[in-house]
Amino acid sequence: MSNRTDDARKRAQTARQILTVAQMRAAEQGLMDAGHDVHALMQRAGRGAGEWVRRLAAGRSVTVLCGPGNNGGDGYVIAQYLADHDVPVCVVAARPPQTDAARRARSLFAGEVREAGAALSQEGLPRGGVLVDCLFGSGLSRPLSDDLAALLGDLAAHHAMRVAVDLPSGVDADTGALLNEGLPEWTLTLALGAWKPAHFMMPACVTMGAVRLVDIGVEAMPGAAQVLARPVIAAPAPDAHKYRRGLLGIVAGAMPGATLLSAQAALRGGAGYVRLLTGGEAPSGVPAELVVSRGALPDLLADGRYGALLVGPGLGRDDAARAKLDVALASGLPLVIDADALVLLQPGLAGVNGLATRACVLTPHEGEMQVLEHNFGLSGEGDRPARAVALARASGAHVLLKGPCSVIAAPDGSVTMGSRASSWLSVAGSGDVLAGTVASRLAVTRDAGAAAAQALWLHSRAAERAGSAFTSGELAHAIGGALAEVLA
Ligand SMILES: NC(=O)C1=CN([C@@H]2O[C@H](COP(=O)(O)OP(=O)(O)OC[C@H]3O[C@@H](n4cnc5c(N)ncnc54)[C@H](OP(=O)(O)O)[C@@H]3O)[C@@H](O)[C@H]2O)[C@@H](O)CC1
Ligand SMILES: Nc1ncnc2c1ncn2[C@@H]1O[C@H](COP(=O)(O)OP(=O)(O)O)[C@@H](O)[C@H]1O
Ligand SMILES: [K+]
Structure with missing residues (x-):
């Protein structure tokens, strides 16, 4: 079998795996051990997601809401990708970046960043075509505080289309539980690297809209759950009775x-x-x-x-x-x-x-x-x-x-x-x-x-x-x- 066919088969398999937060961390560690770094993975994830957003936006303005972790880091990469493709984009930083990779991604974003907080009144919040939610992903550890839930809700209400990156903020990745009431509904949710259980579990999955996977080269994880595949069924054999x-x-x-x-x-x-x-x-x-x-x-x-x-x-x-x-x-x-x-x-x-x-x-x-x-x-x-x-x-x-x-x-x-x-x-x-x-x-x-x-x-x-x-x-x-x- 050619390397290319082999590779395509492997990717088709990994494209169906569903990883818990712990399995995702292990997979990430595997990539690090193989010589990748978080910055490169974030670039790959952010650009892959950015291309989906660019297509959905079709020229309309985009607001990216960034949180403190690597989900927020992805948001800065998405914003730069959009700016590079002449899409009008504005970032709202809900919290300053707290990880090295997120800080670096922010430093590489040359466009406008509005810091959320008392200084940013409701009138100062951007309104536009597409909201991109990079507030929290798989690292969410507790319900959104009232100020963050209000910020997310306000931005969601003032954008015609809404894209959640990796997971909608407020969703528990492993159980599909909604940690807050009144969380927004999303047009599109882009899973990064692998599917998470929440993408297939109630009640979270009904809030996600269409779901798509962005490949970042995560390897197959033994024992991972799999997404149900479209079957291939053979017609009866020529000599069947x-x-x-x-x-x-x-x-x-x-x-x-x-x-x-x-x-x-x-x-x-x-x-x-x-x-x-x-x-x-x-x-x-x-x-x-x-x-x-x-x-x-x-x-x-x-x-x-x-x-x-x-x-x-x-x-x-x-x-x-x-x-x-x-x-x-x-x-x-x-x-x-x-x-x-x-x-x-x-x-x-x-x-x-x-x-x-x-x-x-x-x-x-x-x-x-x-x-x-x-x-x-x-x-x-x-x-x-x-x-x-x-x-x-x-x-x-x-x-x-x-x-x-x-x-x-x-x-x-x-x-x-x-x-x-x-x-x-x-x-x-x-x-x-x-x-x-x-x-x-x-x-x-x-x-x-x-x-x-x-x-x-x-x-x-x-x-x-x-x-x-x-x-x-x-x-x-x-x-x-x-x-x-x-x-x-
Ligand atoms: N895995 C991979 O290979 C790749 C993963 N990538 C991306 O990384 C994302 C996971 O990143 P992450 O672990 O940094 O978690 P993330 O969701 O950004 O937030 C954690 C931060 O938020 C904080 N915090 C938590 N809950 C909170 C709350 N309610 N209110 C306030 N703060 C709260 C928490 O701090 P804590 O207070 O819990 O100590 C921490 O500081 C993943 O979803 C994907 O987008 C890609 O870049 C590509 C490669
Ligand atoms: N809200 C729903 N969304 C999607 N599928 C559903 C929903 N409610 C039921 N189903 C599916 O319909 C079927 C109902 O099965 P069951 O409860 O045994 O019904 P009955 O006993 O009347 O045949 C199951 O396959 C279930 O997965
Ligand atoms: K998110």
């Missing part, structure tokens, strides 16, 4: 609607054959493409060709539901466990110990997650990625923790974070659609991590394709179009 493509069994339960929604999605998620496994009559409204197999579940599963099973949507929580879950667990098949089946799942059940030895995905929403944490004796402490990892470790299954920002955790502790999905997904049945999609991908891939990641992406993309005010049935139908977009 329906079983080889993947036979999925969906365990029917008390409420047929949820099961059928899952099936509608599964039929479009790539599996070659989807069967509804029912002990009773076929529910009404079964689409022609969905094969209904009737009989006792153990007998139905005696067919050795199943690639995966889905149990949970519409299952119910009675004894009959428990019995079906037991059979599904005992089958040893790759499994997606959702909805009611999650609530019934207990570490003591036969077959639960075997989850680690097969491909298995649990797909809880927040309420189901809390029940699982209780049943598995977990504390539920920490942020969502940490909680998902704790459950994945305890259960041996992959965990897809759903929400506006969904997280996938593997039993080995690795974490994948999804970008914010359409809030139109907050409609009854959209979780059933996700479960059906995961199960369909599991029947094809037999790989829990791949199935969860592919399905999460397809679900989110299907919501974009479905637009607004869609029903979960329409969402299920949009899964096929999303899949078509990512065919290899």
Whole structure:
């Protein structure tokens, strides 16, 4: 492989890593050890961010708000970059620079700097096209003081567009918490060097607008969380047949609607054959493409060709539901466990110990997650990625923790974070659609991590394709179009 291809692949990998503040400091130290200095990194970061701001400003005036740390230092580099490109720019220094790199960056900025404070009345504050927030980045250690929060709020209110550099000031980088009330909304947020957890966590991520990464050459950090990637999915092999493509069994339960929604999605998620496994009559409204197999579940599963099973949507929580879950667990098949089946799942059940030895995905929403944490004796402490990892470790299954920002955790502790999905997904049945999609991908891939990641992406993309005010049935139908977009 050529060096250039190798390099491009490495950069594509590092472009997806999400680093905590501690990991970012370690990465920065790695760059120092490799002979870079903070000044050079700041120049690279500031110029990269400056180019984004220049394009957004399109000739309008820019105000850069600089704080005391290296985030402020980036701001002076951005301001000089803009001045070099004939963009009218003014710096407001909220606090004087406190680091060597920030002091040096300020000394290299030849333009106008207004010192914030009593001397700078509200009338003296610049108003313009674009505000660039370089007040605080990853070094924020406490809420903004009242004067800084007021300054930020005032400037934000008087600029048509607002760009946050690295992180919006007032956001905790590791948790996505907002440390102040009434923080501004941003048009664009430019992550420097690597993504931070806050870029993918509520509530911070909804304030950030579009998010983009500025590369400064940070190396791959082992164990870092990753951003969910757009998948590449292969078309069926030329000699494929329906079983080889993947036979999925969906365990029917008390409420047929949820099961059928899952099936509608599964039929479009790539599996070659989807069967509804029912002990009773076929529910009404079964689409022609969905094969209904009737009989006792153990007998139905005696067919050795199943690639995966889905149990949970519409299952119910009675004894009959428990019995079906037991059979599904005992089958040893790759499994997606959702909805009611999650609530019934207990570490003591036969077959639960075997989850680690097969491909298995649990797909809880927040309420189901809390029940699982209780049943598995977990504390539920920490942020969502940490909680998902704790459950994945305890259960041996992959965990897809759903929400506006969904997280996938593997039993080995690795974490994948999804970008914010359409809030139109907050409609009854959209979780059933996700479960059906995961199960369909599991029947094809037999790989829990791949199935969860592919399905999460397809679900989110299907919501974009479905637009607004869609029903979960329409969402299920949009899964096929999303899949078509990512065919290899
Ligand atoms: N990592 C890299 O490779 C690169 C990183 N780069 C950039 O560096 C940024 C991180 O820089 P940083 O560590 O200097 O932190 P930053 O956010 O500027 O502020 C810290 C200062 O603020 C202070 N302070 C904190 N909270 C406060 C508050 N509420 N109110 C008042 N003061 C408060 C705190 O002092 P404290 O009082 O906590 O001791 C400290 O003095 C990062 O986001 C990125 O933009 C790039 O240049 C390229 C390479
Ligand atoms: N506000 C939101 N923004 C983005 N995605 C959301 C939002 N609310 C819910 N979702 C997604 O919609 C799905 C809802 O699943 P779930 O709560 O199980 O619903 P149901 O049980 O009705 O099927 C999940 O994939 C979740 O990530
Ligand atoms: K900032």
